[in-house]
Amino acid sequence: MGIARTSLKGVTHYVPSKAYKGYTLFTPMFGKDAWLIDMQGRIVHHWSTEPYKPNFARLLTNGNLVYQGVKSGGIMGPGVAYLFGEDYEQSEQDRGVCLIEVDWDNNLVLKYEEPQFNHDFYRMENGNTMLIKYVTVPDDIKSKVKGGIPGTELSGGVMWADALNEVTPEGKVVWEWLSYEHLDPEIDVICPLEYRGEWTHMNGCNVLPDGNVLGSFRQTNTICIIDKATGKITWRWGAEELGHQHEPTMLDNGNILVFDNGAHRFFTQDLDYYSRVLEVNPATNKIEWEYKDDPPSEFYAFGMGGAQRLPNGNTLICETHGGRIFEVTPDCEMVWEYVSPFYGPFLVYGQANLIYRAYRYGHEHEGLIGKNLDPDKFKWLNGIYGPDAT
Amino acid sequence: MGIARTSLTGVTHYVQSNAYNGYTLFTPLGTRETMLIDMKGRVVHQWKMPYPPALYGVFLESGNLLYGGHVEKGPLADLKGAGGELIEVDWNGNAVWNYQDRYLHHSFCRLFNGNTMVLRWVQVPKDIAAKVKGGIPGTEKEGIMWGDSFQEVNPRGKVVWKWLAYEHLDPEKDIICPLCPRSQWTEANSFAILSNGDILASFARLNTICIISKSTGDIKWRWGSGGELGHQNGATILENGNILLFDNGTHCVHFSEGYSRVLEVNPATNKMVWEYKDDPWMAFYSAYMSSCQRLPNDNTLICEAATGRIFEVMKSGRIVWEFVNPFSASFDPVYGHNRIIPRAYRYSPEHEGLQGKGFRVFSLFPRRSKI
Numbered sequence: 091m092g093i094a095r096t097s098l099k100g101v102t103h104y105v106p107s108k109a110y111k112g113y114t115l116f117t118p119m120f121g122k123d124a125w126l127i128d129m130q131g132r133i134v135h136h137w138s139t140e141p142y143k144p145n146f147a148r149l150l151t152n153g154n155l156v157y158q159g160v161k162s163g164g165i166m167g168p169g170v171a172y173l174f175g176e177d178y179e180q181s182e183q184d185r186g187v188c189l190i191e192v193d194w195d196n197n198l199v200l201k202y203e204e205p206q207f208n209h210d211f212y213r214m215e216n217g218n219t220m221l222i223k224y225v226t227v228p229d230d231i232k233s234k235v236k237g238g239i240p241g242t243e244l245s246g247g248v249m250w251a252d253a254l255n256e257v258t259p260e261g262k263v264v265w266e267w268l269s270y271e272h273l274d275p276e277i278d279v280i281c282p283l284e285y286r287g288e289w290t291h292m293n294g295c296n297v298l299p300d301g302n303v304l305g306s307f308r309q310t311n312t313i314c315i316i317d318k319a320t321g322k323i324t325w326r327w328g329a330e331e332l333g334h335q336h337e338p339t340m341l342d343n344g345n346i347l348v349f350d351n352g353a354h355r356f357f358t359q360d361l362d363y364y365s366r367v368l369e370v371n372p373a374t375n376k377i378e379w380e381y382k383d384d385p386p387s388e389f390y391a392f393g394m395g396g397a398q399r400l401p402n403g404n405t406l407i408c409e410t411h412g413g414r415i416f417e418v419t420p421d422c423e424m425v426w427e428y429v430s431p432f433y434g435p436f437l438v439y440g441q442a443n444l445i446y447r448a449y450r451y452g453h454e455h456e457g458l459i460g461k462n463l464d465p466d467k468f469k470w471l472n473g474i475y476g477p478d479a480t
Numbered sequence: 481m482g483i484a485r486t487s488l489t490g491v492t493h494y495v496q497s498n499a500y501n502g503y504t505l506f507t508p509l510g511t512r513e514t515m516l517i518d519m520k521g522r523v524v525h526q527w528k529m530p531y532p533p534a535l536y537g538v539f540l541e542s543g544n545l546l547y548g549g550h551v552e553k554g555p556l557a558d559l560k561g562a563g564g565e566l567i568e569v570d571w572n573g574n575a576v577w578n579y580q581d582r583y584l585h586h587s588f589c590r591l592f593n594g595n596t597m598v599l600r601w602v603q604v605p606k607d608i609a610a611k612v613k614g615g616i617p618g619t620e621k622e623g624i625m626w627g628d629s630f631q632e633v634n635p636r637g638k639v640v641w642k643w644l645a646y647e648h649l650d651p652e653k654d655i656i657c658p659l660c661p662r663s664q665w666t667e668a669n670s671f672a673i674l675s676n677g678d679i680l681a682s683f684a685r686l687n688t689i690c691i692i693s694k695s696t697g698d699i700k701w702r703w704g705s706g707g708e709l710g711h712q713n714g715a716t717i718l719e720n721g722n723i724l725l726f727d728n729g730t731h732c733v734h735f736s737e738g739y740s741r742v743l744e745v746n747p748a749t750n751k752m753v754w755e756y757k758d759d760p761w762m763a764f765y766s767a768y769m770s771s772c773q774r775l776p777n778d779n780t781l782i783c784e785a786a787t788g789r790i791f792e793v794m795k796s797g798r799i800v801w802e803f804v805n806p807f808s809a810s811f812d813p814v815y816g817h818n819r820i821i822p823r824a825y826r827y828s829p830e831h832e833g834l835q836g837k838g839f840r841v842f843s844l845f846p847r848r849s850k851i
Contacts, residue, residue: 169734169735170735172734173734173735173736239733282658282659283658283659283731283732283733283734284733284734285733285734353737353738354659354731355659356616356659363730363738363767383816384816384817385786385815385816385817385818385819385820386815386816387766387767387786387787387815387818388787390738390765391738392735392737392738392762393735393738411738411762436760439739439760439761439762440757440758440759440760440761441759441760442760442762
């Protein structure tokens with residue numbers, strides 16, 4: 091069970107002897123800030139992301155910060171537009187979607203504009219960036235797509251899917267993969283409780299050491315490996331196990347870590363809703379590690395969320411809806427927990443402290459070497475949001 | 481937002497001037513103890529029961545407790561809400577009446593005439609089951625689809641009226657949620673008796689509440705399957721004729737889930753006339769069970785089962801009383817080390833059944849953590 095829910099804020103639990111020490115990076119949803127906090131929950135660095143509201147940011151080994159710049163907030167795709175009865179295409183122009191890289195002092199290093207850029211991106215070894223973008227499904231393929239709620243294509247019968255683009259630092263697209271060319275309408279079936287405005291809703295992309303891409307498709311409850319050379323899907327998993335999962339990553343041992351939200355999970359026996367974090371072996375499709383709470387219902391985010399395997403074998407988990415970031419050992423013992431004290435309006439859902447994803451960077455992380463990480467720089471803010479806040 | 485989640489237990493909030501004073505009755509899941517607590521969270525009366533609850537017990541005007549027990553070795557004991565025996569005991573726990581039926585489940589209701597309406601599982605005939613749409617293909621329970629039946633039982637245990645859901649439902653309209661197994665067509669989980677004797681029933685798997693005519697058996701009204709409800713519970717009828725229910729918000733379409741709400745619906749217009757949601761919406765959520773009760777001062781008592789939280793809200797949505805279950809249940813393979821309270825009811829000190837009863841504070845538990 092979580093040590094805290096909404097009544098406690100900041101770091102609520104910390105076992106220094108077992109936690110992976112470092113700094114945690116997150117961007118409160120619908121805010122314009124990236125915060126780096128220490129293990130005590132003190133702010134040690136801050137980037138303003140004005141005028142953008144990124145879902146999350148990554149720290150690079152050169153100390154730069156990369157994020158998706160979206161003026162309206164990073165989840166405003168066709169899915170959310172559908173929820174509010176809006177037309178996604180019409181709202182495209184003012185969304186100003188781009189990839190932003192800034193240095194430690196927030197000087198702009200790179201800006202790549204792509205109106206259909208969504209969800210995730212990955213900085214590759216060669217300096218290029220892999221990113222996801224929305225594309226429409228051609229009519230002849232669209233009619234073959236199965237599942238979803240009949241008749242819920244968007245106005246004009248539009249169905250969206252996703253593409254992957256590899257983009258150079260100069261903004262040149264050097265590789266493109268169109269999901270609808272490689273998905274199989276017989277296998278890649280939309281969840282029966284989802285609309286048909288999107289076939290895939292790709293929400294994660296991770297470039298593997300061999301250059302292949304690990305992707306996540308929310309609509310079809312599937313994670314897959316895409317062969318970089320041929321574009322073929324060489325492995326897919328999850329339709330019988332996952333419920334609108336997020337952020338698969340490949341671990342050093344070749345297994346895949348994924349945040350399984352649990353929403354619309356294909357249960358045959360019980361209806362208990364809970365999230366879990368899974369480590370699955372893609373060679374055997376066996377689940378080799380699982381974290382869920384006890385009771386299971388105490389850990390649940392129906393959307394968003396993520397997990398990161400840390401160098402000491404622990405796992406950092408971000409439970410979006412409680413604004414809760416926590417670290418568990420391989421034995422599933424919680425050794426660090428933080429509840430975001432940053433609140434803001436979350437669409438129509440009210441005031442919330444949502445965090446889409448979080449990342450921990452160890453003290454030895456290259457990007458942090460030589461940086462001033464003194465929490466006293468933020469004495470005033472830490473008096474409000476830090477461990478001494480009342 | 482709820483004033484407390486898991487870190488606080490007992491009565492966490494109490495606004496005396498706005499709350500409806502009384503005693504709150506509940507039985508934590510997996511325990512054999514029914515508790516009556518006062519507004520400060522002190523246990524003032526307790527019944528030891530022979531079985532854990534199917535879901536709950538209610539307090540009668542006679543001062544007796546009518547309780548649905550979960551008989552662990554029943555033929556369908558593995559289905560959620562499985563009962564098996566209805567037990568009536570007096571204030572001191574002495575047995576007054578019981579009714580055994582291994583297929584009882586979820587809910588029951590004592591009628592004005594002294595009879596008891598019970599809910600039981602019956603097999604859906606194979607030819608009808610074959611016509612039922614929806615659900616995950618091939619997930620019948622050992623080839624069988626179970627449906628619901630209401631039975632009116634007199635004090636001698638004789639069945640004097642019976643209604644079979646499969647005779648009145650329409651396979652073209654009453655379609656199982658696409659993510660639910662076909663082990664049950666309907667999964668009735670709560671019902672209430674209208675003043676004219678008709679039955680208001682909640683069919684969870686159909687996302688439907690309906691009114692059943694007592695005289696003809698016809699379904700006179702149905703609502704909820706158009707995306708309004710997500711596996712709802714706790715259907716109750718109000719004095720103004722409206723329906724108050726707990727919409728769990730599970731298996732809803734697209735992103736419109738992950739939060740619960742309590743709704744008041746006018747069955748004459750199918751319009752929602754009142755709604756309670758938390759701020760943010762996700763901070764109030766129970767995927768299963770749960771109940772709601774409109775109180776005489778117009779407040780609403782809500783039981784959020786999954787978190788063991790019972791709270792009272794004003795019409796404005798302001799919370800004026802909150803209690804978090806401090807009693808943890810034994811381990812459950814599905815729910816883990818939980819503190820689920822399936823349902824809760826508030827009774828005023830003027831309630832007939834409470835007259836002349838000597839209350840005493842049974843224990844120091846539940847401790848008050850913060851008021």
